[in-house]
Amino acid sequence: MRNKRQSAEKLMQRIFFSIAGASIAILFLIMVFLFMEGLPIFGVVSVGDFLFGHYWYPTSDPPDFGIFPLIIASVSVTALSSVFAIPLGVMTAIYLAELASKRVAEIVKPTVELLAALPSVVIGFFGMVVVAPFLQDVFDIPTGLNLFNSALMLAFMSIPTICSLSEDAIYSVSPGLKEGSLALGATRWETILRVILPASISGISTAVILGMSRAIGETMVVLMVAGGAGMIPESIFSPVRPLPASIAAEMAEAPFRGDHYYALFAIGIVLFVFTLLFNLVADFIAHKYRQVGEASL
Amino acid sequence: MSPKPKMTSSNLDFYYGDFQALQDVNLEFHERQVTALIGPSGCGKSTYIRCLNRMNDLIPISRVEGRILLDDEDIYEPSLDVVMLRRRVGMVFQKPNPFPKSIFENTAYGLRVNGVKDKGFIQNRVEESLKRAALWDEVKDRLDDTALGLSGGQQQRLCIARALAVEPEVLLMDEPASALDPIATQKIEELIHELKELYTIIIVTHSMQQAARVSDMTAFFYMGKLIEFGDTDTMFTRPKLKQTEDYITGRFG
């Protein structure tokens, strides 16, 4: 009787363990299949020419497979979007964690959460039909579908990530530190600046990195709003074609297992590596610089 | 006894939402004296001490009625600036709470936030405060090390030094030794003895012996009310009320 129960127990544990490995298995499969379908392109162009080539004309004859303009597009869209998203996200987090009354926080927090839940295609659609004409009028530019617009839309997609993770980090700073500072005659702002933010900086950095990682991998917004020009941008109002947009826009027309198809998978590899790095850095920061809590005795 | 008290609370009521945590507390604190607040946990002594530098302002649903005077100034006056008040009325907490900064920066924190720029002044004041908190000899060679590497007792003395650096007039101590070992506790008590020459000290403690050792005056709280207040010696030898006697002799039930 007892033996049976014990062996059943062992069995359950083993089953759960193997299922818990599913995430890693999927991650591994993703890598395997990306590489399987993407690596053949490097028989056609060298890695260097692929990454740093200035021309992306996959359907010309002979085709050019240089994704440098796409990489620049992705990087600049992400960078510009973090210019909007980091201050807005972190400031909202400070507001929610330190200033807002419980009642207000109970309204604002779900709103931010719902913003995160909006499907990306809806935000892309909004950028296309509402923001683009507006920008075109206000700034008198040829097209409202450009780097600026897509960065703005992406910002609102990464703000919820930045905001809620930063808020967690700020919230978990020990109240003892806060009281200690206030009791010395510091104002609330001085307490936030000199004690709370330094103590939660690792959590906030993680939040920012994850937010940017979300922005760089986001597809529908850049597909619909960035303008689609595969050139290195000259201004923030230039139309661009970030990496995810290329994959999404061209996969349908790329002949199955042709060079173009392989090249799009190779872009997928680049994108995967980008976000993997972002996530590993975030993970590293989170573990290396664990939040400094209350002084331990 | 000096004629004029440094701090006075009259008819003080305190509420957490609907719950009344303090009821009609009248107390006077005099300069160069240590006043101990004692009583069983939940009696309101910590709530009371946190009213004295308006630390309870941080609790959104709390409410204060009555008056607390600091040198004739009502500290709950709307025009009074709580930031200024807290500089004058310093506080040391139950758990040592040094900032995750260096020992030097911890001590200099209050000066910096209060806008003191003079480097020489800060340097001198840090040294002076650490000396006064009897910590200087132990840390003078590692002022730039993080304060989190200090022992619990050292951390607490650092917190005291940190509070002294901004020249408080009153020092509130909320069970400052409750998280410390006996040796560290003894050091803190000796320190309190020295500090009372310069400051008005109010200390919350749950240890009867500590109250007897460090204080000149003792106030006994029970269920949010001040039961008895008087000379420490008298309180511990000939308390007026039965309730006080029961608590002090440990027959409290």
Place this chain on the structure above:
Amino acid sequence: MDITKDQYSEEHQSAGKPVKPKNISVIQKAVEARHRRRKLVEQVLFTTFRGAAVINGLALFIIIFFMLKNGLSAITWEFLSDVPRESMTKGGILPCIVGTALLGLGAIVIALPIGVASAIYLNEYAKPGLILRTIRLGINNLAGVPSVVFGLFGLAFFVTYLKMGVSLVSGCLTLAALSLPVIIGSTEEALKAVPDTYREASLGLGATKWQTIYRVVLPASLPGILTGAILGLSRAAGETAPIMFTAAVFFTPDLPGSIFDEIMALPYHIYVLATAGTNIEATRHLQYGTALVLIALVLGMNMAAIVWRSRIRKKLK
């Protein structure tokens, strides 16, 4: 400057209004000099922070406002119950609604058991160490993989390698992989919220770990797990990039008859109508209408989950 005893008494001899000591200390001077500025800085900054929060809050409402304003007129019974007609310039979006519902549900049916089991292992069985750390890293990174890469993976693995073709089932599997981290995360939160005393009580009565989990922990955390399932479902329903190459097509006149059929889906339909339709301007109201339906679906599920979750949290407190 030190406050000395003399200074104190000086200060007190003058009764009535507080009088500053003659020998004003350096700190007091500094405090007074900067006092107004400190207050001002604080006010300006706090107003800015409040403003940031307002912008964030407004963003959601502005988007919803525009969708309502332009899309509400498109919503009719016909729109919801008919198939698209005349090259999708007329008619309804029923196949898209059905397709999205099937995709979302299918993804959750696949991902929920795997996600819950993973969370049970992580929270109940695993001991801190390299294995746990590796699994967590895997989950975090899976959560960070861009959705378009999931699409590529689905295309290469399910569609091509497993020969499922562009089909409902390929889409469901791809979306299941994508929503797995969401489900693991919320299930773990639900499991953590179960007080340890429950576990101890059950173990103390001689139950095995699995019996404890099955009979005590899971029932107590069920509402939380279901909340997570709803969130995962809404996430899967709103995704576009992962189904572009694996499940969705421009147009199919019939509702899916088997799991190997191609389908239409709301998010993809919006994209197609807005960027590649036969007459983009003429179908604008249909685009808004479709977007409105998708928002209502996704936000409705999310709001239900949020309300439900906050109720559970309150109960646990």
